[in-house]
Amino acid sequence: MRPVRLLREERPPSGREASRAVGGMLCGLAALILAALACASPAGAPDAGAAVATAVSATLEAATGLAPAGPVSASEATLPVEPPSESPDTEPPAGTLSLAYTSAGEAWLLEGEGPGRQLSTTGGVQQVVISSDGQRIVFTRRERVDLPSEIWVVNRDGSAQTMLVASTRWNELYDHDDFLFNDLAQVDFIPGSHTLLLGTQGVPEGPGFFRYDDLLRLDADTGELTTLLAPGEGGAFTPSPDGDTVAIVRPTSISLVDADGSNLRPELVAFPMIITYSEYLSYPKVIWSPDSAAVGAAIASADPLAPDTSGTVWRIDRDSATASAGPAIPGNFFFTQFSAASLAPDLVQVAFGRTGADPNTTELYLGRADGSGIAVYVMGDVGWKGWSPDSGHFVYSQDSPANLQLGAPGTSPSALGTGHTLQWIDPSEFVLLTGGEGSWSLSRGSIAGPLIPLANPSGEFISFDVATR
Numbered sequence: 353m354r355p356v357r358l359l360r361e362e363r364p365p366s367g368r369e370a371s372r373a374v375g376g377m378l379c380g381l382a383a384l385i386l387a388a389l390a391c392a393s394p395a396g397a398p399d400a401g402a403a404v405a406t407a408v409s410a411t412l413e414a415a416t417g418l419a420p421a422g423p424v425s426a427s428e429a430t431l432p433v434e435p436p437s438e439s440p441d442t443e444p445p446a447g448t449l450s451l452a453y454t455s456a457g458e459a460w461l462l463e464g465e466g467p468g469r470q471l472s473t474t475g476g477v478q479q480v481v482i483s484s485d486g487q488r489i490v491f492t493r494r495e496r497v498d499l500p501s502e503i504w505v506v507n508r509d510g511s512a513q514t515m516l517v518a519s520t521r522w523n524e525l526y527d528h529d530d531f532l533f534n535d536l537a538q539v540d541f542i543p544g545s546h547t548l549l550l551g552t553q554g555v556p557e558g559p560g561f562f563r564y565d566d567l568l569r570l571d572a573d574t575g576e577l578t579t580l581l582a583p584g585e586g587g588a589f590t591p592s593p594d595g596d597t598v599a600i601v602r603p604t605s606i607s608l609v610d611a612d613g614s615n616l617r618p619e620l621v622a623f624p625m626i627i628t629y630s631e632y633l634s635y636p637k638v639i640w641s642p643d644s645a646a647v648g649a650a651i652a653s654a655d656p657l658a659p660d661t662s663g664t665v666w667r668i669d670r671d672s673a674t675a676s677a678g679p680a681i682p683g684n685f686f687f688t689q690f691s692a693a694s695l696a697p698d699l700v701q702v703a704f705g706r707t708g709a710d711p712n713t714t715e716l717y718l719g720r721a722d723g724s725g726i727a728v729y730v731m732g733d734v735g736w737k738g739w740s741p742d743s744g745h746f747v748y749s750q751d752s753p754a755n756l757q758l759g760a761p762g763t764s765p766s767a768l769g770t771g772h773t774l775q776w777i778d779p780s781e782f783v784l785l786t787g788g789e790g791s792w793s794l795s796r797g798s799i800a801g802p803l804i805p806l807a808n809p810s811g812e813f814i815s816f817d818v819a820t821r
Contacts, residue, residue: 446821450486450508451783453794453816454478455809459491461508462794468807471506472513479815481548483541486819488572490548492536495519500535500555503548505572516575522552526564526583531555537563538588539570542611543595546572549580549611551589560631563587565602569613580613588635592644597670599640599647603633606649606666608673617673621666624654626686634686637693642741645670648699648721656686665721667699679723682706684714692738695721701743701761703729703736716748718761730757730765742779745799756784758799769795769803775818783818 444450444463451462457475462468463486476493478501483489487508492501503517522534531554538551550568553561567586569578580586587602591611600607606621626634638649648667655661663685665678683704688694694703700721705714706728713733719726735749737756745760747768756768771786781798783806792814795803 444486444821448486448821449777449783449796450482450819450821451794451806451816452480452482452489452818453807453809454480454491454811454814455807456811459489459506460807460809461489462807463508466806469510471508471510472504474504474513478813479539480817481540482817482819483546483572484543484819486821488541488546490516490539490541490572492539498532500533503536503539503550503570514575516570516572517577521577525552525579526554528554531562532557534564537561540589540591541572542591542598543593545595547611548572549589549591549598550577551586558631563633563635567598567600567609567613578613581609581616585616585618590638590640590647592640592647592670593642594644596644599638599668601635601638601649603635606636606638606647606668606675608647608668608670620668620673620675621649621651621677623651623664626652627655627657629657637689639693639695639697639699639739641699642697646699648695649693650685650689650695650702650704650721652684652686652689653680656684661686663694663702663704665695665699665702667721678721681719681723681726683717687714688736690736692736694736696739696743696746697741698743701739703739703746703748705734705736708732729759737774740779740782740799741776744779747774754786768797773816775816777818777820783816785814785816 448464453460454477457477458470459472459477459480460468460470471489472491474493476495477491478494479492481490488505490503490505492503494501500519500522502515502519504515506513526534528534533555535553535555536550537553539548541548548570550570551563552566553563556562564583565587566583567581567589569580587600590599596611598609598611600609603625604623605619607619608617628634636649636651638647640647646667646669648665650663650665653662661684662680662682664680666675668675683706685694685704688705702721703716703718706717708715708731715731716729716734717726718729733751735753737747737749739746745758748757748759749755750757754770754772756771757765758768759765769784769786771784773785774782776782784795784797784803786795787793789812792809793805794807794816795805797803
């Protein structure tokens with residue numbers, strides 16, 4: 353899960369293909385955008401924003417450097433990682449919820465009813481991810497805010513805390529002369545494994561988030577770091593539920609690749625670059641079907657401030673690597689998908705926004721990928737939070753980003769609570785982050801019951817991730 357900050361809206365994921373030759377120009381251009389258009393917010397004039405976006409897009413066509421081939425291992429001093437204790441006295445029973453989270457700059461783990469226990473002793477922890485078997489907790493930390501991230505791993509019993517990737521490794525991957533430094537952009541476990549996928553970015557002096565669009569693999573058991581896809585061939589990634597395939601998203605395409613980096617099927621879906629009116633590129637969100645047979649996405653039309661915005665639902669069959677598209681559906685698919693994919697895991701139902709009577713509000717609509725059955729679900733200022741794993745329910749905010757509601761197709765909504773970030777455990781249960789700095793709470797909830805407090809972490813930012821053994 354990404355860290356959450358109190359009273360700050362989550363921005364859409366940002367990034368771009370960076371090159372050594374144009375990196376400095378990109379940073380300067382971003383600064384000019386901010387100065388001239390105040391970040392070119394959606395309230396600005398569409399014509400002016402479109403002109404800026406056109407200039408940005410032209411600059412972004414420069415290519416990046418090449419990634420090093422083959423494995424790039426961490427220092428031998430960090431290897432190998434010891435396996436955790438498998439004693440029946442300490443191993444939780446099957447079905448136990450494992451909740452990894454940050455608190456006071458450290459990584460913590462809560463199993464079952466808890467209480468939570470501190471795992472790390474490094475300080476500066478910013479993000480945690482947990483393997484699907486609950487045995488490995490990987491965390492990122494920074495020694496200082498102006499330094500790149502480190503990647504560490506610790507066993508669920510707190511043993512063998514190990515640095516897997518030092519902060520200096522990112523600058524060794526690619527020339528960063530036009531950036532302050534290179535850094536980690538994305539990290540997550542491949543389901544059913546102790547292997548992580550990574551993406552990297554260049555960090556400029558000014559605003560921006562400039563992905564190299566690469567794909568790396570990191571073995572959390574051995575520390576081996578390997579380049580799977582060179583810059584420009586990878587992108588934002590989403591592994592399939594069975595862990596065999598990875599969907600790769602770039603600002604104009606969706607590709608598939610096997611989890612070991614082989615069998616790349618490039619640009620199975622191609623679409624126009626989406627104008628963001630700011631200093632980042634849009635990476636549309638994809639969603640896998642529960643059986644991993646297909647992946648889909650609702651791709652927004654190119655200009656989200658145009659009067660005729662729409663979205664097109666794409667579906668890619670994994671085995672045949674064939675893509676098919678439905679008709680353009682009128683509505684706002686760009687701003688709806690800041691937090692989660694608007695397409696349900698069944699790849700049939702879709703949620704999106706349309707401008708309400710007040711032009712500053714977005715109403716929630718539901719329909720089907722083929723454009724049928726479109727109907728308003730709720731009126732008012734709505735923010736989309738995502739579907740349940742079985743596509744039977746969804747969560748959205750109403751009139752306030754933290755006022756969460758639980759909805760279902762054909763059923764009236766119910767209040768879920770005041771919260772910021774939600775992660776589903778299964779089709780009926782979830783973990784919800786509520787509160788704010790000084791009063792954070794992680795709670796377990798269900799579609800039919802009250803919230804049950806689990807932990808009260810501290811810190812300005814909170815990250816959490818769940819696994820069910």
